[in-house]
Amino acid sequence: MRYSPTLLDHFLNPRNAGLMREPDGTGVDEYEGCGDLARFFLRVRDGRVTEVRFQTYGCGPTIAAASAASEKVVDRPVEELLNLKAQEVEDAVEGLPEDRKHAADVVAGALRAAALDALRRREGEA
Amino acid sequence: MTRRVYLDHNASTPVHPDVVAEMLPYFGERFGNPSSVHGFGREARAGVDLARERIARFMKVPADEVVFTSGGTESDNMALKGLAFARGKGHLITSRIEHHAVLRAAQWLETQGFTVTYVGVDEHGMVDPDEVKRAIRPDTIGISIMHANSEAGTIQPVAAIGALARERGIPFHVDAVQTFGKLDFDVNACGIDLLSFSAHKIYGPKGVAGFWIRKGIKVQAVQHGGEHERRRRAGTENVPAIVGFGKAVEIRGRDMKAEHERLTGLRDRLWEGIRARVPDVRLNGHPTERLPGTANLSYRGVESESIVLGLDLKGIGVSAGSACTAGSVEPSYVLVAMGLPLDWAMGAVRHSLGRSTTVEDIDYVIESVEPIVRKLRAAMPVGAA
Numbered sequence: 001m002r003y004s005p006t007l008l009d010h011f012l013n014p015r016n017a018g019l020m021r022e023p024d025g026t027g028v029d030e031y032e033g034c035g036d037l038a039r040f041f042l043r044v045r046d047g048r049v050t051e052v053r054f055q056t057y058g059c060g061p062t063i064a065a066a067s068a069a070s071e072k073v074v075d076r077p078v079e080e081l082l083n084l085k086a087q088e089v090e091d092a093v094e095g096l097p098e099d100r101k102h103a104a105d106v107v108a109g110a111l112r113a114a115a116l117d118a119l120r121r122r123e124g125e126a
Numbered sequence: 127m128t129r130r131v132y133l134d135h136n137a138s139t140p141v142h143p144d145v146v147a148e149m150l151p152y153f154g155e156r157f158g159n160p161s162s163v164h165g166f167g168r169e170a171r172a173g174v175d176l177a178r179e180r181i182a183r184f185m186k187v188p189a190d191e192v193v194f195t196s197g198g199t200e201s202d203n204m205a206l207k208g209l210a211f212a213r214g215k216g217h218l219i220t221s222r223i224e225h226h227a228v229l230r231a232a233q234w235l236e237t238q239g240f241t242v243t244y245v246g247v248d249e250h251g252m253v254d255p256d257e258v259k260r261a262i263r264p265d266t267i268g269i270s271i272m273h274a275n276s277e278a279g280t281i282q283p284v285a286a287i288g289a290l291a292r293e294r295g296i297p298f299h300v301d302a303v304q305t306f307g308k309l310d311f312d313v314n315a316c317g318i319d320l321l322s323f324s325a326h327k328i329y330g331p332k333g334v335a336g337f338w339i340r341k342g343i344k345v346q347a348v349q350h351g352g353e354h355e356r357r358r359r360a361g362t363e364n365v366p367a368i369v370g371f372g373k374a375v376e377i378r379g380r381d382m383k384a385e386h387e388r389l390t391g392l393r394d395r396l397w398e399g400i401r402a403r404v405p406d407v408r409l410n411g412h413p414t415e416r417l418p419g420t421a422n423l424s425y426r427g428v429e430s431e432s433i434v435l436g437l438d439l440k441g442i443g444v445s446a447g448s449a450c451t452a453g454s455v456e457p458s459y460v461l462v463a464m465g466l467p468l469d470w471a472m473g474a475v476r477h478s479l480g481r482s483t484t485v486e487d488i489d490y491v492i493e494s495v496e497p498i499v500r501k502l503r504a505a506m507p508v509g510a511a
Contacts, residue, residue: 008439011432017505057427057506060435066505 003061004094010064015071017063020053025078025118029109031102036062038110040070044078044118054110061096061103068092069107081115084108128441131487135327135419135480136276136304137445141370142329142481148373149331152366160363161354170365177372181336184379185313185321193337193355194368198303200348201322201337202227202270204359205299208345209268209320210235216267217241221253221282222463223275228301232270250412251280251464255287262294272301273309277447277460277476278411279420281309288317297343303327303335304417307378308386319343325367329481330374334367381481389418389479392488396477397421399492404499410447410461410474419479422447424461424470428502433475436498442491447474 003011020041030037036058043051052070056062069089073081089104089111090096096103132140152173158166160174174194182189195201206228210218220232222244232242243261247253253271262269269291274281284300291298299320305311306323313321320343324335339345339358351360397409400423410422425433430446437444447458457471466474477491 003435011435012439012501014501014505055505058429059431063432063502063505 002097003064006068007061007064007093007096010067010093011060014063014067016052016054016067018053019055020051023053025114025116025121027110027113027115027117029106029113031058031106036102036106038062038066038106040066040110040114042078042114042118044122047077047079049073049076049078049081056107058103058106059100061093061100062106064093065089065096065103065107066110069111073111078115078118081111082119084111084115129490130441130443131483131490132443133477133479133483133487133491134443134445135483136279136417136476136478138326138332139329139480140482141326141331142374142377144377145330145370145373149366149370152369156365160365161352170363173365173369174363177368180372180376184307184375185338187313187338188341190356191338191341193339193358194363194371195335195337195359196333196364197335198225198301198322198324199227201324201335202301203231204337204345204348205301205320205322206231206235206268206270207348209297209299210238210240211346212344213267215239216265217243217263218268218270219243219245219258219261219266220270221245221247221272223247223251223253223278223460224270224272225276225301225303228270228272247280247463249465250415251275251278251410251460252412252415253282253287255283255290258287259290262290262296266294266296268297268299270299270301272303273305273311274302274417274420275411275460276304277458277474278422278464279304279417279478280412281305281415281417284311284318285316291319292317306336307375307382308417308419310382310386313338313340320345325371325374328374328378331367331370334364334371336371385481386418389483392479392483392485393419393421393477395485396479396488396491397423399488400495403492403496407499408470410464410466417478419483420476421479422461422474422476424466425473425475425499426470427506428473428499429506430472430474432502433473433495433498436502437475437491437494440490440494440498442494444491445476445478447471447476 023041024044025042041053054066086104086108156169158170160171307328319340321338326332406426434446461471
């Protein structure tokens with residue numbers, strides 16, 4: 001099989017898929033030249049991520065990577081997500097084939113953008 | 127055990143058991159080289175001759191006009207390059223929805239000093255014979271239009287184009303890889319001069335195909351070497367595969383018409399069933415002038431490969447109309463040529479039915495696809511495509 005059981009499970013039963021009302025941060029990333037897109041919504045309390053929602057457009061691995069990553073970032077300080085690496089997202093789905101690595105890139109990119117948005121909004125309020 | 131349903135017969139088909147039985151002796155006891163003079167060679171030669179006769183009988187053409195090649199791609203290359211180089215210079219006409227074997231051969235010929243006109247298609251994927259007529263120039267040396275496209279399945283008006291070509295004495299090549307042995311047609315009545323057709327699309331083995339050249343049509347050999355195939359295609363014949371090809375064609379002669387009707391019914395059941403359950407879905411290709419087993423459906427706003435993966439996990443094999451590879455996403459050039467908007471083209475899935483497909487298979491696919499598309503749409507941002 002080309003994809004790990006974890007990846008297939010997240011693809012078939014995505015966790016945290018959908019929209020969020022009044023999020024504290026949103027971020028989008030699109031893979032250049034490819035239609036793949038991920039959008040994340042974060043709820044942040046006391047500097048930590050308490051809730052995540054996502055939407056994706058792309059091949060199966062992108063959906064799975066977004067779902068797996070959404071579970072990994074809950075309870076973490078939002079600052080930490082500014083440095084989220086694609087490798088961590090890839091590890092969350094137990095690896096990606098060479099021609100699908102961009103799934104992790106786009107998900108990590110969208111999460112970093114959402115974290116940055118949340119921090120900027122907080123600074124704006126301060 | 128998960129049910130397994132194969133709906134990718136336009137890609138390849140399982141070899142018919144009778145074909146396998148016919149091939150087996152040619153790997154062992156009748157292994158000889160058909161060019162050898164001795165008894166071992168003669169046995170192999172007899173197998174190749176019988177296959178050629180079976181195919182010629184099916185096509186209603188003289189057997190010595192049939193050439194065996196390694197595949198549809200080689201036959202198409204031989205047609206375009208063979209026609210071009212036998213004439214040295216000139217202009218070719220083909221369409222934008224041809225198989226890459228024709229398109230890229232034509233594009234390469236453009237780098238060698240030939241000129242090519244690529245005619246378009248309408249929303250159903252149909253070439254307009256009038257557009258072909260307008261493209262004809264005094265220096266036109268060949269016309270190549272496929273009989274049916276593998277993705278959309280639309281059947282082209284080859285008889286009308288053949289009549290045009292014949293009127294002007296221009297050789298007419300038809301890539302019939304998707305129709306040979308599936309549709310009943312006559313190369314003479316259609317005014318065809320060269321035909322490419324393949325074994326593995328009709329329950330024969332891979333690695334063998336046919337190329338028919340009407341007597342009197344000059345075609346330069348592309349591959350040089352021995353005296354094989356009347357010097358039209360050098361190289362030791364793939365004897366077991368050729369033998370299997372002949373048998374496969376013979377079986378098609380017997381089964382083709384009944385299967386045509388059966389598959390058309392199943393194909394329409396699939397479309398009606400999905401249409402009744404899934405919103406925002408459309409059928410690509412001509413509503414009626416289409417390959418009996420082909421249903422290309424687009425799910426708006428969903429990415430093809432996700433649906434293919436979802437169905438794969440249910441044991442169903444279909445193919446994606448768009449290919450997502452690192453760095454670029456490629457909607458089907460055929461669907462784009464048909465003017466399909468991108469948000470539809472990206473969600474195209476081709477189902478191609480065949481000999482083994484049952485009503486139960488079709489109903490299983492209909493049941494399976496609805497929740498997959500629903501879940502995918504739930505995770506997709508609206509209007510992201």
